Amino acid sequence: MSTRTSALDAVVFGVDVQSGDVRGDSPSYALVIFDGESIDRDVVSLRKLRRLIGSESPAIVATDNVYELAEDKRSLVHFLGELPSETRLVQVTGDERPEPLSRVAARHGVPYGKAPMKEAEAAARLAAHNVGYEVSAFTDTTTVKVARGRSTGSGGWSEDRYTRRIHGSVKTTARDVESTLGEAALDYEVEITEKYGGYARAVFEVEATPDEIPISARRSGDVRIEIERERRDGIEYRPLAKRRDHVIVGIDPGTTTAVALVGLDGDVLDVWSSRTADTADVIEWIIEGGRPIVVAADVEPMPETVEKIRRSFDAAGWRPDVDLPVDRKLHRTRQHAYDNDHERDALAAALFAFDDHEDQFGRIARKVPAGFDRGEVIARVVTGEESVEAVLSTLRDDDDSDEGSSDHDPRELTEDEKRIKRLRARIDRLEDHVETLKETVARKDDRIEEYETELSEARREERREARERREVNRLERETGRLERALEDAREENEALSAKLERLKELWRIDHSDFADVAGDRRDLVSVKPIEQFTKGAIADAEERYGIASGDVVLLRDASGAGRATAERLADCDPRVVLRQGGLSEQADDVLFEHEIPVGPADDVTIQEIDELAVAEESDVEAVIREWESRAADRRHERKSDELDRLISEHRARD
Numbered sequence: 001m002s003t004r005t006s007a008l009d010a011v012v013f014g015v016d017v018q019s020g021d022v023r024g025d026s027p028s029y030a031l032v033i034f035d036g037e038s039i040d041r042d043v044v045s046l047r048k049l050r051r052l053i054g055s056e057s058p059a060i061v062a063t064d065n066v067y068e069l070a071e072d073k074r075s076l077v078h079f080l081g082e083l084p085s086e087t088r089l090v091q092v093t094g095d096e097r098p099e100p101l102s103r104v105a106a107r108h109g110v111p112y113g114k115a116p117m118k119e120a121e122a123a124a125r126l127a128a129h130n131v132g133y134e135v136s137a138f139t140d141t142t143t144v145k146v147a148r149g150r151s152t153g154s155g156g157w158s159e160d161r162y163t164r165r166i167h168g169s170v171k172t173t174a175r176d177v178e179s180t181l182g183e184a185a186l187d188y189e190v191e192i193t194e195k196y197g198g199y200a201r202a203v204f205e206v207e208a209t210p211d212e213i214p215i216s217a218r219r220s221g222d223v224r225i226e227i228e229r230e231r232r233d234g235i236e237y238r239p240l241a242k243r244r245d246h247v248i249v250g251i252d253p254g255t256t257t258a259v260a261l262v263g264l265d266g267d268v269l270d271v272w273s274s275r276t277a278d279t280a281d282v283i284e285w286i287i288e289g290g291r292p293i294v295v296a297a298d299v300e301p302m303p304e305t306v307e308k309i310r311r312s313f314d315a316a317g318w319r320p321d322v323d324l325p326v327d328r329k330l331h332r333t334r335q336h337a338y339d340n341d342h343e344r345d346a347l348a349a350a351l352f353a354f355d356d357h358e359d360q361f362g363r364i365a366r367k368v369p370a371g372f373d374r375g376e377v378i379a380r381v382v383t384g385e386e387s388v389e390a391v392l393s394t395l396r397d398d399d400d401s402d403e404g405s406s407d408h409d410p411r412e413l414t415e416d417e418k419r420i421k422r423l424r425a426r427i428d429r430l431e432d433h434v435e436t437l438k439e440t441v442a443r444k445d446d447r448i449e450e451y452e453t454e455l456s457e458a459r460r461e462e463r464r465e466a467r468e469r470r471e472v473n474r475l476e477r478e479t480g481r482l483e484r485a486l487e488d489a490r491e492e493n494e495a496l497s498a499k500l501e502r503l504k505e506l507w508r509i510d511h512s513d514f515a516d517v518a519g520d521r522r523d524l525v526s527v528k529p530i531e532q533f534t535k536g537a538i539a540d541a542e543e544r545y546g547i548a549s550g551d552v553v554l555l556r557d558a559s560g561a562g563r564a565t566a567e568r569l570a571d572c573d574p575r576v577v578l579r580q581g582g583l584s585e586q587a588d589d590v591l592f593e594h595e596i597p598v599g600p601a602d603d604v605t606i607q608e609i610d611e612l613a614v615a616e617e618s619d620v621e622a623v624i625r626e627w628e629s630r631a632a633d634r635r636h637e638r639k640s641d642e643l644d645r646l647i648s649e650h651r652a653r654d
Helices: 046-056 073-082 101-107 116-128 156-183 279-289 304-313 326-332 341-367 374-384 388-400 410-510 535-544 563-570 585-593 617-653
Strands: 012-019 028-034 039-045 060-063 088-091 133-148 188-195 198-206 218-220 223-239 246-252 257-263 268-274 291-296 316-318 524-530 552-555 576-579 598-600 606-609 612-616
Touching (some): 012 046, 012 116, 028 116, 039 046, 039 116, 046 073, 060 116, 101 116, 156 223, 246 341, 257 279, 257 341, 268 279, 268 341, 279 304, 279 410, 291 341, 291 374, 304 316, 304 410, 316 341, 341 374, 341 388, 374 388, 524 535, 535 563, 576 617, 598 617
Parallel strands (some): 060 088, 246 291, 291 316, 524 552, 552 576, 576 598
Antiparallel strands (some): 012 028, 028 039, 088 133, 133 198, 133 223, 188 198, 218 223, 246 257, 257 268, 524 612, 606 612
């Protein structure tokens, strides 16, 4: 497949410095916008240039020197990071060691002028013809990080629940991201850090650019999503066009035309066949695959179609002494894949041609010194019937000459005559090929004229649709986010509604509206039961019906509590604690220190209503008075013990 960028399918920005310098205060740039048909010219500031690139998303931003857009490598990386993912920055003059733009333009037949606008136009036209190197600082891998949006810090008595909620939110969001990547059929790897209640973070490495990922960076509440494209180790320069190597071509013409390409080392590069391709299509396919030096057929004499193609490339021909038998072709191609007999015949012709030239290729390669293109030398020797020494001499002269030509000594006159003969033959071949091309052009000219208007309109329509698709995708992502937020709000509303119902029940109890329980009595007080004397049971009771300062608390099982659990209950500041079962010494000390009355539940008449309970105020007051009496005795005992201890310490010191 051709790697050439079609200017008709893409917009190219050509850029050159008009005035100032990127290291100064306000540089201006000559900008040429080239779409294959028309050219728009403008002079813009660096800020406006960046805005245009972001809004128009051209396929290529072309320049003769990337450091006209950035003052150093760090700034260049920042500039590359701002480019849309479908936009490439191209330096048309080469890689790290660029050559003059005038020389590149002349080599490719592109108009050139020294004015900045002319240089910008030359850069745009060169890039549209796939000339130059793409400048890259990022890979096609993107990191999507889902992490906590706030610190889990000190949360007081509810720190555990607070932390669990945050980690649960991160886990939920990470699963949503994973589901979205799966629906988009994107390849990814994920690294998860699990923490109490869920995830602390989840890092996805996605094989796609940020624009291809249907997820946007955001920070909301407990969770944040960060999206960052993976950096390369440095700045990389990659040629837009792939290098075409020299090849051996095997052709089997007919109703189905088949072509095979074999490298100069004998490796099979490609095999292709078609029932509808004409000679021009075959030649175009061969050009995309390499530069032929030998064109081969499997029959004698060489078919006219194969001969015409051979002349079009000025390549050497090869054919067998007699038609190749099927058994020999099957044996020679047994280790290679092909789809039909026509591809087999073309592949066999190319491989047998390589077998006949293999020794010659080896001898030539051994004579070629370092620094010369062996493929080019082999091609000139095989197709031009020159000696290796003559070819090397010509190549040296070409390298040393400014104009690309060399003077010959009188003793080289014979070689000149041979060259003239070859050039005349090439003229004949080109004239023949021109006639073929004229026939092809005549068939297509009528179609091109009617397509031009449609193509221009279709290109504008496609750009509009692309912008609409991007907007639709953004709105769909926003809709999904809002739907998830709505669902969360509904769940929270349901929880609050349930809590409100429970609070209403408590209100009715506090106002003694239970006639079937209270009768004529008006001294009832609500009691808040806690199933066990544990932190979890206390938190559960708070969640279900709340425990406020001054409430009467009933411990259904008071055993086993330690100092920390008693501190947790003391923080609620109950009016009195009614216990069922024994209370540990540590818990009793804590409640006594906080002056919270504790008494046996058996001393109070408690009537239960569903999850709640009520008791008579007089019974509760009696328990409190009993505790206060015991507390006074206990304080008196403590003071006596403290006095005895002080007397003992004083005597010990004396």
